[in-house]
Amino acid sequence: MPELRREPVVGRWVLVRTADSLAPKDFEKEEHPYRQAATCQFCPGKEPYTPGEVDAVREFGTVANGPGWSVRVVPNKFPALRIEGGLNKRGIGLFDLSNGVGAHEVVIETPDHFKVFADLSESEMLNVLLKYQSRYVSLSGDKRFKYILIFKNFGESAGASLEHTHSQIIALPMIPKYVREELEGARQYHGFRGRCVFCDIIHQEYQDKDRIVLENNDYIAFCPYVPRFAFESWIFPKRHNSNFAQLSRDELSPLAQVLKGMLSRIRECLSHPSYNFFLHLSPVNYESDESYHWHIEIIPKLTRMAGFEWGTGFYIVPTDPKLAAEYLRQAGEAK
């Protein structure tokens, strides 16, 4: 019998196939051939082809927009939003609208065209996380922005259009719907019980044990009891934390370890699937909200959304998260 499960933060119901769960071998494999190495504009030596860099990790003595970088942040050449101008909020009949003001940046994670993110060493990954953080802090300085989304698309079916490994940062002038729902759910729970709902979820994961994939002293990675997708995985700081901006290098270093561990296991276990990950961080230039607990969500792209999901917001999860976690743990041991 499949199980209907309700997510405790936003109240989403999902259907989990606890019997006849799909195993990694049951999903279609996707190839990721390198096709565009010769013409790649993210490779070293091609710096003039991107908009001028806004941040980078560079060898001593090298200059902006030349080679010698290990991480490079540039504005998106085809941005979804424009950085210039005012919002000019207005109503048209029933509808509210404003100008599409925002920032859209690209984080080139390594100069090496033939590496994927999981290939990076922990210290290289730490450098990427530090750039995520410095851009988050810097963009927060623009009072027009209310939310900054840091995310990664890997592989064609996850929406990646360029193969050189990179992540993206979008600064928005409002708090998007999913995040607002999470914030409100966390606030309500906190008001009602005096505790962080995400801390309670982590506590529950420790009680149940079998959905935890890996952890270190500071971070825990698990397949949540109520995911939207097969093999969906979340990474949380173990101790309550709503402030990504103030983490020290020493506090981000163990995150690099867990993130690399998870991405390596997902690659190993699921034959190098396309995936998305995104950081759910606190809003910026907004009432501070201590009840939120920032985290990372990773979704391997194994199945397609269809009419049922689009019509309802109700998800059918073909793999029990308990089994997903077991497969991911085994993938770690096999290495």
Add this chain to the structure above:
Amino acid sequence: MPELRREPVVGRWVLVRTADSLAPKDFEKEEHPYRQAATCQFCPGKEPYTPGEVDAVREFGTVANGPGWSVRVVPNKFPALRIEGGLNKRGIGLFDLSNGVGAHEVVIETPDHFKVFADLSESEMLNVLLKYQSRYVSLSGDKRFKYILIFKNFGESAGASLEHTHSQIIALPMIPKYVREELEGARQYHGFRGRCVFCDIIHQEYQDKDRIVLENNDYIAFCPYVPRFAFESWIFPKRHNSNFAQLSRDELSPLAQVLKGMLSRIRECLSHPSYNFFLHLSPVNYESDESYHWHIEIIPKLTRMAGFEWGTGFYIVPTDPKLAAEYLRQAGEAK
């Protein structure tokens, strides 16, 4: 400058590329070859291979589970939910769960393996709509069910796994999230303004005119001002109506005309794309809610969801709905 637009029912923000909108030719084409005709279990003569039919439109004198049908409704052989048993609602720590009790049926829309839904005549399509309605009414008789979703996936990238044209019906023991949000939004608007928000949206469409694709006396089809996807299209009864179950044959007939018109235009205009459509109907066995206004949403699958959308519930719409409507109108005239 792109525009940020806010949807007035559920409050979703989307970004619409009003400049440099993508035209139909800018989207990737998808082929839909017929591969499985020989082994298709939905074809006439193969009736014994499906679970026994629960409803059908049949020639006089033919018997259930034999040939002679023009529309056939059968339980899904691999149902997402099980029809037997109680819900057994319970809590496990933080989480709520219940047994996955529900119905999952398939509506085989024509005996002809080589027709797509848009190929059906208006009277054939009317027969399909009548079966949607009779199953909706029949499943409503089961008091365990709270919501019945009728939907269609066409094409591989819209999640269709069988090529013989069919739609699906899923009866759920709870109201799913998107629908609940629409219901609540409509109720709040009605409480505040004393009017139906969907009636007001239709009124706005008439004022603005340029997003309307087609209409007859009873139904209107338009590309909404705040869609989630390029070329997304909605069909509404023009006069307020919350009760799909009580529509007469004469009231469903003009819906068949508009639905066929829209699906034909979408095929013509967008080179036969994969698509989903779903009916948003009132919940069943639930407080009656006159403030809701049932409708159909059609989403052609032209782009992929990526990390930004998954991370935020914020959509980037690459085609201005005003232009989408113009392309769709032209596709109608060209015929």
